Amino acid sequence: MEFNDNQPVYPMGVAAQILGVHPRTLRIYEAEELISPYRHGGKRMFSKNDLVRIECLRKLIHEENLSIPGIKKLLDYTPCWKLKDCPHETRQKCCELSGKKKKCWEFSQKTCEKSCKNCEVYLK
């Protein structure tokens, strides 16, 4: 009951419908690198975790009056191991990967299994 949360199951339309947003919005979030849906031959596929993540983003944007660039900024200043206390082992794994280019929250869906770590830090 943990692996299926990261399973890409929803196509654009469905995901947008569930979230009550326009497909355009989701594409924008992706363009802004706030989410990274799976790609199956051009088609975006969202996992359940992607959905909750997006719910967080929308909450931040509307209730906390944060802008897209603002969120990106926060993420830049927020190391993942501060949001969740993962074992040093896992942390090293993260840093290896992140040292490359990726931001930790982008593959957090695979490495760190926290789904919505953003909310914690934002609310503080």
Added chain:
DNA sequence: ATTCTCACA
């Protein structure tokens, strides 16, 4: 029928 990208209101 669906999604994709792009450009514009």
Added chain:
DNA sequence: TGTGAGTA
């Protein structure tokens, strides 16, 4: 953010 055009 939302829409429409033109594809694949």
